Amino acid sequence: MRGIYIHIPFCLRKCPYCDFYSVRFDEKTAEEYTDALIRSFELPKYRGLRADTVYFGGGTPSALPSELTGRIMRSVYECFDIDKNAEITIEANPCTADERKLSAYREMGINRISFGVQSADDRELMSLGRLHDFERAQRAILAARKAGFENISADIMLGVIGQDKQSLIRSADRLTELPLTHISAYMLKIEQGTPYDNDRVRASVADEDTVSDMYIELCERLEQKGFLHYEISNFARPGFESRHNLKYWTAGEYVGFGAAAHSLYMGQRYYVPRDIAAFIDAPFQQEIPEEEPHSEREEYIMLALRVSEGLDEKKLISLYGEEGTGRLMGLAKTYEKHGLCCISGSRVSLTPRGYLVSNTIIVEFLHAVGLA
Numbered sequence: 355m356r357g358i359y360i361h362i363p364f365c366l367r368k369c370p371y372c373d374f375y376s377v378r379f380d381e382k383t384a385e386e387y388t389d390a391l392i393r394s395f396e397l398p399k400y401r402g403l404r405a406d407t408v409y410f411g412g413g414t415p416s417a418l419p420s421e422l423t424g425r426i427m428r429s430v431y432e433c434f435d436i437d438k439n440a441e442i443t444i445e446a447n448p449c450t451a452d453e454r455k456l457s458a459y460r461e462m463g464i465n466r467i468s469f470g471v472q473s474a475d476d477r478e479l480m481s482l483g484r485l486h487d488f489e490r491a492q493r494a495i496l497a498a499r500k501a502g503f504e505n506i507s508a509d510i511m512l513g514v515i516g517q518d519k520q521s522l523i524r525s526a527d528r529l530t531e532l533p534l535t536h537i538s539a540y541m542l543k544i545e546q547g548t549p550y551d552n553d554r555v556r557a558s559v560a561d562e563d564t565v566s567d568m569y570i571e572l573c574e575r576l577e578q579k580g581f582l583h584y585e586i587s588n589f590a591r592p593g594f595e596s597r598h599n600l601k602y603w604t605a606g607e608y609v610g611f612g613a614a615a616h617s618l619y620m621g622q623r624y625y626v627p628r629d630i631a632a633f634i635d636a637p638f639q640q641e642i643p644e645e646e647p648h649s650e651r652e653e654y655i656m657l658a659l660r661v662s663e664g665l666d667e668k669k670l671i672s673l674y675g676e677e678g679t680g681r682l683m684g685l686a687k688t689y690e691k692h693g694l695c696c697i698s699g700s701r702v703s704l705t706p707r708g709y710l711v712s713n714t715i716i717v718e719f720l721h722a723v724g725l726a
């Protein structure tokens with residue numbers, strides 16, 4: 355079954371490191387945007403679309419008043435065929451998720467919530483320009499649990515100004531004491547054109563080697579605390595892997611709605627332009643086919659090496675033949691000797707050290723089958 359992604363491009367304030375598509379929240383634009391989303395749900399080609407995941411991403415979806423989120427959810431149920439066991443996620447900022455809103459989410463069928471916590475250290479949170487402190491994040495997570503959420507995720511960030519290994523592990527420990535089922539760990543990247551894109555910030559963040567060491571320690575710590583490392587940046591208690599995000603990493607299909615949303619539908623990738631005004635003005639969202647989509651033979655290596663399941667030998671043979679697979683397996687054995695790869699039965703996956711150099715390994719694997 356497919357997934358549905360809904361982009362909510364509003365934030366209370368722009369964080370200085372962020373280049374996601376979002377603008378400052380204002381109620382009138384949010385209402386017009388909601389109307390435009392609902393119009394696009396009614397596109398004839400998506401009528402009755404069967405889906406077992408729905409994901410509100412952003413931006414800050416929790417910046418929307420719950421009445422608007424409720425209208426969107428009602429329309430999702432009216433326009434699509436949503437599986438009764440669907441995973442329905444909303445991303446939330448700890449400052450915009452109060453008890454009333456969290457209960458309203460549960461009532462409208464949202465059963466998974468993902469908080470942008472980032473750190474348990476208030477100085478690090480301040481350097482990231484976040485609006486919350488850790489106490490606020492803790493309160494939001496506990497309130498979500500009280501409201502009936504049994505599947506709660508939090509983000510943690512590596513490479514933040516002022517962060518060292520000790521403070522990162524302290525953040526991980528404090529997070530794992532909370533009723534979380536899932537943790538996403540992202541490395542801070544200085545994106546071009548953001549306020550962080552300057553020499554002062556570059557000089558203040560940890561260097562690449564230090565951040566790599568932090569990543570390895572974090573992976574070990576989270577595993578010790580019972581979180582399985584199932585994707586480069588994602589950890590889950592058994593059975594709580596993000597079903598929606600797994601679609602992205604296994605080339606599963608999903609339809610994206612909203613400005614800046616992406617889709618993979620009927621084998622074709624599309625995107626909606628990053629333009630809220632155009633999205634609001636159009637009768638239906640404009641969907642532009644992505645140029646140069648990767649072939650399945652390229653995508654399989656690129657995607658499967660991101661997840662702990664890794665590459666499957668039978669699938670390799672079907673895509674690259676016996677000879678190509680032989681070359682890939684030979685390469686995997688070399689990487690295994692260096693602690694970067696793990697071969698288990700008919701499966702080849704990367705170790706945490708391998709994830710750190712995954713781009714290089716992917717290029718080598720593609721090269722082995724004549725694709726790079």
Ligand code: SF4
Pocket residue numbers: 364365367368369372373374376412413414447470
């Ligand atoms: S809240 Fe999230 S999406 Fe919004 S600006 Fe900050 S990092 Fe970006």
